[in-house]
Amino acid sequence: MSPADSRAPGAALDIRSITKRYGDTPAVDAVSLDIRAGEFVTLLGASGSGKTTLLRIIAGFADADEGSLLVDGQELRSVPVHRRDIGMVFQNYALFPHLNVEQNVAYPLRMRGMRGPERRRRVAEALEAVHLPTFGRRRITELSGGQQQRVALARAIVSRPRLLLMDEPLGALDRNLRDALQLEISRLSRELGLTVVNVTHDQEEALTMSDRIALLDRGRLVQFATPDDLYHRPVDDTAAAFVGESNLFRGSVRDDGTLDGADGVVFSPPSLVDGSAVGSGRVAVMVRPSLVRITAVGSAPEAHSRVDGHVSGIVYAGDSRKIIVTTASGTELIAREDAARPLDVSVEQPVTLHWDARSSIVTRLAAGSAGATAPAPETRRTVRA
Numbered sequence: 253m254s255p256a257d258s259r260a261p262g263a264a265l266d267i268r269s270i271t272k273r274y275g276d277t278p279a280v281d282a283v284s285l286d287i288r289a290g291e292f293v294t295l296l297g298a299s300g301s302g303k304t305t306l307l308r309i310i311a312g313f314a315d316a317d318e319g320s321l322l323v324d325g326q327e328l329r330s331v332p333v334h335r336r337d338i339g340m341v342f343q344n345y346a347l348f349p350h351l352n353v354e355q356n357v358a359y360p361l362r363m364r365g366m367r368g369p370e371r372r373r374r375v376a377e378a379l380e381a382v383h384l385p386t387f388g389r390r391r392i393t394e395l396s397g398g399q400q401q402r403v404a405l406a407r408a409i410v411s412r413p414r415l416l417l418m419d420e421p422l423g424a425l426d427r428n429l430r431d432a433l434q435l436e437i438s439r440l441s442r443e444l445g446l447t448v449v450n451v452t453h454d455q456e457e458a459l460t461m462s463d464r465i466a467l468l469d470r471g472r473l474v475q476f477a478t479p480d481d482l483y484h485r486p487v488d489d490t491a492a493a494f495v496g497e498s499n500l501f502r503g504s505v506r507d508d509g510t511l512d513g514a515d516g517v518v519f520s521p522p523s524l525v526d527g528s529a530v531g532s533g534r535v536a537v538m539v540r541p542s543l544v545r546i547t548a549v550g551s552a553p554e555a556h557s558r559v560d561g562h563v564s565g566i567v568y569a570g571d572s573r574k575i576i577v578t579t580a581s582g583t584e585l586i587a588r589e590d591a592a593r594p595l596d597v598s599v600e601q602p603v604t605l606h607w608d609a610r611s612s613i614v615t616r617l618a619a620g621s622a623g624a625t626a627p628a629p630e631t632r633r634t635v636r637a
């Protein structure tokens with residue numbers, strides 16, 4: 253099988269303005285993505301954002317109302333499912349219980365009429381790739397969930413498909429197994445130069461595994477970017493709120509550096525939150541909780557952006573500690589700090605949250621965003637479907 257550095261350049265799959273409606277509501281709304289050969293792309297979004305519908309359209313289980321799917325310039329929409337040269341892995345494994353591991357993995361090759369030593373060699377290679385080289389004769393019912401998912405993966409890659417589609421492949425597994433398989437699937441896709449489209453609502457999984465992430469919201473593509481860009485340079489408040497934990501303020505930046513309607517947050521220096529950088533007056537300003545510091549009222553560094561409130565909760569989460577601060581108007585903000593640091597605040601204590609102005613990220617408001625019509629600031633935590 254080909255190593256990663258032999259990946260072909262160019263688009264493996266060019267998704268152009270794909271739209272699918274159920275009744276009047278678009279489940280997928282004019283989504284365009286150019287997926288490169290050898291790339292691992294994740295469709296990420298809350299429940300109902302259109303991920304599975306788009307994946308099913310690529311697989312050929314559903315047809316789009318509009319748009320095209322081009323592979324090497326050829327329209328895929330008119331190609332029947334079994335001729336699309338696509339491997340699939342589902343959350344529920346979908347293995348044949350009456351066949352053993354080897355027979356399950358060999359199935360796609362049998363369908364293509366491949367037999368004899370070549371077929372055996374390919375099956376052995378695929379089982380090797382998923383670290384199950386000695387499991388060929390095992391019955392499916394004798395395997396753990398993680399092992400079944402590896403068999404499903406081996407079956408999906410054994411015919412070396414042009415494209416591997418995965419629909420929440422790790423959704424049924426426990427956290428430890430999921431973490432281990434995430435790394436293994438990433439390794440395998442790199443080693444084999446696979447082009448993968450993966451669906452998940454788990455942002456950590458998306459950030460860990462993907463070369464690029466397509467963030468969907470109500471059928472629309474919000475941003476298609478590397479994990480780093482999505483995290484550090486969200487295009488709007490929807491992306492900022494969905495990916496990672498964030499403190500998010502929406503409003504208009506005043507000349508004095510405060511944000512209209514934002515609980516008296518003072519951005520310092522104000523030039524760093526110049527809304528003109530992202531268009532008209534109304535903006536979203538985000539700061540990640542890990543970049544926020546907490547101190548007694550009145551003792552924040554002058555050069556820092558800051559807001560006052562009182563500590564309303566302290567939550568331990570393994571290595572880190574989340575301190576929840578509620579402002580005078582009831583907005584909850586988060587500071588996340590290393591749990592090894594001595595705790596120098598207590599619940600109910602008045603405090604100032606502050607952060608280096610360079611940690612503020614200014615983005616535009618998404619069309620239809622709550623903040624586009626109401627200026628109330630808001631804190632969003634990790635959103636999970």
Ligand SMILES: Nc1ncnc2c1ncn2[C@@H]1O[C@H](COP(=O)(O)OP(=O)(O)OP(=O)(O)O)[C@@H](O)[C@H]1O
Nearest residue numbers: 274279297298299300301302303304305306453637
């Ligand atoms: N066969 C169908 N008939 C009618 N509506 C549908 C159908 N399939 C999907 N939808 C609707 O289309 C929208 C997108 O659904 P889809 O399953 O693609 O979302 P998703 O992002 O994959 O969600 P989840 O993470 O919950 O699986 C939803 O509002 C859903 O109710």
